[in-house]
Amino acid sequence: MHDILILGAGYAGLSAARRLAAELRGEPVRVRLVNASERFVERVRLHQVAAGQDVRLPSLPRLLRGTGIDLVVGRVAALDPERRRVRLEAAGDSAAGGRELAYDTLVYALGSTADPEGVPGLAEHAHSLAHLAGARALRQRLAGLGPGGEVAVVGGGASGIEAAAEIAESRPGTRVRLVSAKEPGAWLSPRGRAHVRRTLARLGVEVRAGAVAAAIRPDGVELAGGGFVPADAVAWAGGLRVAPLAARSGLAVDAAGRVRTDDTLRSVSHPDVYAIGDAAVMYGVDGAELRMACATGLPAGMGVVDRILAHRRGEPARPFRYGYIVQCVSLGRRDGLIQLVRSDDSPRPAVVTGRPAAAIKEAVCASAALIAQHPGRTLTRLYGGA
Template sequence: MTKRHRVVVLGAGYTGMFTAIRLARRTRRAGVEITLVNPSGRFVERLRMHQIAAGRELAVRPIPELLAGTGVTFLQGAATAIDPEARRITVDGSAFLAYDTLVYALGSSTDTGNVPGADAHAFTLNGPEAAGRFAARTAEVAAAGGTVTVCGGGLTGIEAATELAEAHPGLNVTLISTAEPGSMMGEKARAYLHRALGRLGITLETGVRVAKVLPGAVELADGRTLRSDACLWTTGVRVPPLAADSGIATDDRGLVLTDATLRSVSHPQVHAVGDAAAVRMDFGLLHGSCQSGLPTAQYTADTIARLVRGKTVKPFRFGYFHQPVSLGRKDAVVQFTKADFTPAGLRLTGRTAARYKELVSGSPLMTYRYSRHVNVTTLVSRGGRAVPEPTV
């Protein structure tokens, strides 16, 4: 009897889920056994966590339902150790799971450890439960006419601030950012974004850094203290230390160092995708996002399928396409980009942009659904060139 090739995918976020489903279809006759491991049985739509924060309910999507009919085995549990030499994973501290190929897709979360008080006094959007706790607190603050501070002027902070201001008209929302919100966009798209912030009554504190988070305030680096009845922390990213602790080569942030085929430079049987991977194109290191994560998942599923069949693989290539930002439920701005993420001339605004952003947010689930039956292609080969693998 021919031994089945065992593939284990760690993490059932956007990239891990897509890798497992696509790989199952690509290897359905190749004798491959796929196991998807995740601590929670619920698939989390991270692109929509700001909607939960504003008090909106999202559909609960059980992971086994998304995997139905694929042949992928789901194991609910947390990977606590990896032995890359023995090719074995420890799950929940006691169970062992062997693999021939490992896909490391554990993703990232908001880092509250770099500013004093953030871990104790700030909320995050690290999952539905965390977003739900913030929503409950925000409802109390809004009822009292209080103030919510959103720390971080990136896309997540902008979406959270505008969603909150729209859902709670009596709430005072302050957005604090070291850089100008929308600084990565073109001038016209950025101007539209700022008009939306003004229309929603959001107070901007730009060019400043939060030095400390207090129980009822945030202290800025310039010495000022701002009232904050609830603080939402959206800046800074951290990844699980599992790869580094297991002896897999990582960079100084814990991202798995990959070669041009997204395989670990120290352990080629380990593939890394999404936020967990240090993926470098000729224009620089990819930043963690669904836009770049899904193509890494698609590429990795196809790569493993080819390797199992003894075929060669080409280097991963990727180029960015857009920067979509929701500004509440009925407004948005979409800045289309060049492959290196710099702004191009085209943009969308208003309701058209809002519909576009909703399509983007819902596209992963559609991709999973159709990928069970056909090979769905994401934006993998648009511009960008792989560069030589890093030196360990």
């Protein structure tokens, strides 16, 4: 029996597990999926959770019913790639603490989380939008604010823009300030940036560009070089980091702790380990590193299966190369931005805005969840990399 162990049930890990189980059905292979919860969490919807919307969290046991995949609920505590063992610790109500799992092939898809280091008070006084617990805590905090409450959203990337717009739209009596080191959406085309500015202004969001958070206090955000942004609640949409597990385990990693892979998504130091998603160094069609995003994790999750199957059968494995098409930013439920991009993720001049963009964004989010839960060969050919 060949044991395939997948760590993490986000977009990358879940799609990889589903496809592997389908492709290897009937063969002497056991596919096991390890996740810290029994729910499939769509990170791209966590700003909606924070704003108080009812977001569905599918049950992993139900999604995996009839697939032959064994779900193990627990948090990965240690990885021993020399012995090919993973040790778990309990997560939530699970009883996996201390359990060891052996593997022949490992798929490392543990994703990323908020980086609380370097900003005093962040862990104590801010709510991270990088995970479900933080989004739920922010929702609860916002629900307790009366008219005239103040919210600071830190981070001018897509997550920060989406959170600021969503909160402002759903809570029109709340004063929302977006704190960003650069202009929000600085990576977008001029038309894209202009639409973001107009929409945030229409929603009443006050933008503090060129402002760097130096510390988070119970009553707001201290800025580097002086200045203060008052807030009854602080939402953190700043940088992400990966867990130190891979580096601690002796896998070859980059300076950020992401697993270094070859062009078939295989660890450069341990050939029985594959790494995908935010926790891996992956490359695009131009040879540049791909960014952390659902847009890259999902294609990698489907694409890694073809590489595992090729290596298993002694066949040449095609290089994984992924090219971008669009970037999608929601601006509340009735507006959005679809930024057309080149394959290297650089912006084209063309954009789609307004209600059509909101509809496209919703369709993209819904289809990403559907593909992760039900990856098929046709979709794999479309999204699974070259």
